[in-house]
Amino acid sequence: MKVLLIHHASALGGGSISLLDVVAMLREEHEVIVCAPASPSWLSSELERRGVEFSPAILPLPIYYHYNGTAGAPICWHLMLRGLLTYLRYRSAWIEVIRDSGAQIVIVNSAALCLFGPIIRAAGAKPICFVRETFPPSSRSVRTRILYRVLGRHFSRSVFLSERDREAAALPPSRAAVLLDCMRQDELREKGRKEARRELSIAENYFWVLFTGGNSRLKGFDTALRAIGRTRLSEIRLLAVGVGGDAMTPNVKLRNWVADPRNAYYRLRVAALLKSRSVQERVVLLGPRNDMSVPYSASDVVIFPSSLAHQARPVYEAGSFGLPIVISDFPSAAEFVFPGSNGLLIPPRDAPKLAAALDMLASQREYCAALGAENRRQHSSRRQFSVMQRLLVELVKDVGEEGP
The missing domain is CATH 3.40.50.2000 (Glycogen Phosphorylase B;)
Structure with missing residues (x-):
């Protein structure tokens, strides 16, 4: 047929x-x-x-x-x-x-x-x-x-x-x-964490948080940046996939304000956050990537702080790499993310709560690993x-x- x-x-x-x-x-x-x-x-x-x-x-x-x-x-x-x-x-x-x-x-x-x-x-x-x-x-x-x-x-x-x-x-x-x-079994291939971090040229001794949604208001990149700036532990770092250096110099013109003022303001807000002292040294912009195997392999936790309900691939992609997921608390997430089991839920657009969750996971590495192991088990059994x-x-x- x-x-x-x-x-x-x-x-x-x-x-x-x-x-x-x-x-x-x-x-x-x-x-x-x-x-x-x-x-x-x-x-x-x-x-x-x-x-x-x-x-x-x-x-x-x-x-x-x-x-x-x-x-x-x-x-x-x-x-x-x-x-x-x-x-x-x-x-x-x-x-x-x-x-x-x-x-x-x-x-x-x-x-x-x-x-x-x-x-x-x-x-x-x-x-x-x-x-x-x-x-x-x-x-x-x-x-x-x-x-x-x-x-x-x-x-x-x-x-x-x-x-x-x-x-x-x-x-x-x-x-x-x-x-x-x-996912197909050959779609993403897990590597050793040290090897992946060397491939990305990032420090091996930090707690790396992965965000995969690009420079998107819907997917909460601004919330991720604000949370990183609020974390107490200095070893927490953010890997941002889909975001390039152009995010720091947005070309926002009058027609952008007329067509979509919320997005124009968002782009300027993200640029300001990326240049701020509390964020600038703690974020690595990886740009778009065809193969996500290395970023996932290099990370300790995956976040998806979307501002609106969204069916998110990172939930199960994180599971295939044995990583926990921290995601916005919407009804669509409750079917796959169970707080304290395979990940954590946070209120949408709540940077302080996201920062607190990351501080907790970074300070309790065994607990973080246990959440990731359960996410892997659920991914392999259900998907x-x-x-x-x-x-x-x-x-x-x-x-x-x-x-x-």
Whole structure:
């Protein structure tokens, strides 16, 4: 059976990495084609390297602008209108693209692509949506209700990343499934801690805290910096992946203030924090990295202090390296992070609480190691790639055998 996967981004990121995992799960049983923007070229290059057919998206993608980071924000009517107009304008053209692909199953890799549901149906294929977003109960707004209605009406299956997200959608049981995010065994390879630290040219005697979310307000990089500046123990250091030296010299212009004043202020705030005396000497900016094996291997703990609810890959990536996770306390985290067992939960945007948690872990290394060991055990028992692969292959087979 031919399966077409549609993805809305082509840069290095959690969604693109998860897409590659889905491709790896399906290609043993099915012919797989990926359709996504051609630029930047990271995703297309990775697919070419793995021998997977890539079809560049030459038409604009109809985006439903309601996803992680926007659920609690005021509605951006111009973005919602743009997505709807794109759908209306390019609907017929996308129907032809899907028909020409010859795919019997079409998977969209985000709820932001839910507008493809009726397009895929009209093309005579069967649609599946991977809902990689999570929405807190307080955000069951008109936008969220519309999203769930579209999923229930137009998709053969909606695949969620947690039981909590599946239950929140309240879709018919026959239309909803849960597949936990996971990693291929060869995706990341653990190295010795001393070897990894030498490879990164960082001191071996510090307590290294890993942040992997890039320079993102949603993922809480500013909270991480403020926490590092507040820690009492001088041996605590921060490794920041996805953040380069340009974060210290942001080019914020008037148009940035007009377009997104919160983000403009955030970028200036981060630059000021990076230059501050309490932070500057305690942070190493690693920039974007294709392979996260070395940063994880070099670290003692992983943090993900997101400001809004987010399905975070670092939770289980940390587990695969035997590291504890310190993450913001949202309902989406409670299913996988158990305080005092495999990690710690902190209130969102609470730098003092994050600093206190890091001080405690750095001063109690055996306790920190025990949390990491339990996180590894939970990761290995709940997120086996072979198990998730079998479930996905069965799901696609079932959808393919269903009637129109």
